[in-house]
Amino acid sequence: MALYNVPQYFKLKEIDKKRWLVRSLVLVAVLIILIVKIYLAFYVIDRAVGLYSVLTSFVLFNILFISYFRYRDPYVDAYKASIPENQLPLISIVVPVKNEEEIIETCVRSCLEQTYEKKEIIVINDGSTDNTTNILNDLKQEYKKANFNIIHLQKSVGKKKAIEVASKVAKGHIYAFMDSDCEMGIDSTEKAVKIFYSDPQLGGLTGHGRVKNNHAGGPFDHFLEKLQDVYADGSCRAQKGMESSFSSVTCCSGSLSFYRREAIQDFIHEWAHDRFLGMEFKFCTDRRMTAHVLTTKPPSPLMGNVEDFNIDKSLINDKSHKKNTKSKEKVSGYWKVKYSQNIRVTIGVPSTLGSLVKQQIRWRKSFIRSLFSTGGYFWKRPFYAALLYYLQTSMKFFRPYVVAKTVFLMPFFGDYLTPIVWFSGILFTGMIYAVDFRLRNPGDKNWLYRPFFSLLSTFIYTWLMFYAAITIKKTGWR
Secondary structure, eight states, rough: OOOOOOOTTSSSSSSSSHHHHHHHHOOOOOOHHHHHHHHHHTSSSSSHHHHHHHHHHHHHHHHHHHHHOOOOOOHHHHHOOOOOOOOOOOEEEEESSSTTTTTTTHHHHHHTTSSSEEEEEEEEEEOOTHHHHHHHHHHHHTTSSOOOEEEESSOOOOOOHHHHHHHOOOSSEEEEEOOOOOOOOOTHHHHHHHHHEEETOOOOEEEEEEEEEOOOSSSTTTTTHHHHHHHHHHHHIIIHHHHHTTOSSSSSTTTEEEEHHHHHHGGGGHHHEEEEEEEOOOHHHHHHHHHHHHOOOSOOOOSSSSSHHHHHHHHOOHHHHHHHHOOOOOGOOOOOOOOHHHEEEEOOOOOOOHHHHHHHHHHHHHHHHHHTHHHHHHHHHHHHHHHHHHHHHHHHHHHHHHHHHHIIIIITTTTTTHHHHHHHHHHHHHHHHHHHHHHHTTGGGGGGGGGHHHHHHHIIHHHHHHHHTTTTTTTOOO
């Protein structure tokens, strides 16, 4: 049994020279706007709004610049890795599911049909009351020869506790966690294995998500899905790409993420029974797990060579591997957390505004919880990554004030220039991300939706942080 080389989504060069030129022009445009905003903030528009606008462009420039010129997909360095068959690690693919009868079959099949053979699939049926149970049992019969286990829970215990149940029977050296409304690319686990093999200090790895139905129907069909698709693509490649440049991705997505067993096994019980504000906290599944990896060190210090690193023996016996896996970036001895744009997953997203808002409220509750985990320790990561993290975090809480002041107060008192400048900045940011999307996805018309997402984020998402904080003790999922 050998690793199949199926580079279905793999491109050594992300874009050609012509598009790199456009990228450079995009950065120049952002830099010019930043300089203009500095002048406007000091001499023309409201000082507070102007400062916020300057910081927005400063962050945008840094995210794009770092993700363009510093980010290197870890798979680019790992794809030629040759792992002897007797050293291939077992991957445990864990999928918690509840009442997903319409989509669970395609999700599970995407796991079973991975090109990487040394895997076990563990599906935790979290007390489903629809036809999910029967569908899973039928798949079990169809894939009798596969290492495929289904655990049916009599009552729902929630996603985190369901994963904890799986962790008690999982034998893999690497965990793959995937949401039940997602489908992983056929070679995702194969690529993840090579990346982990090539970097023993890697504790967590997340992939690149695109939304289902992202090209279905006409321009107004599946409108919200298309908005979320172009955002997800940019969020992965730009934000996670920037963070991955420092080996410090702040959130490994629940859609598909991989973890080294040593990095999380002892933490899973605490994570599944997380307590916050004196109660058991059901949310913050992905951010809390990522925070643990970011803020802990491997069992033994990595001094630059694999032989000093206490990981599973099956990953380090090859002498040639020891020679090729010297760590150039120690990240102060902590686990690395990276993102690979070549590990692909399609994700299910809310299709109605109401369900989208509820999802965003849950995510903001998770973000608030993460401030006491990620936020309390992220200063130990590389300095510039920490600077951008804390800056973006602070701006999330300042943003409602800026929106309220520019939309309601300033026009009331006769100041129309500041709102016009501020609103133009929102559209400019949306268009910059739209161009970035277009460069990486030639011919994909979804780039047109990105400015609309900026408006959605500004005028609806902004206010959800307060509501999430006020209702944080409400743990209803839907």
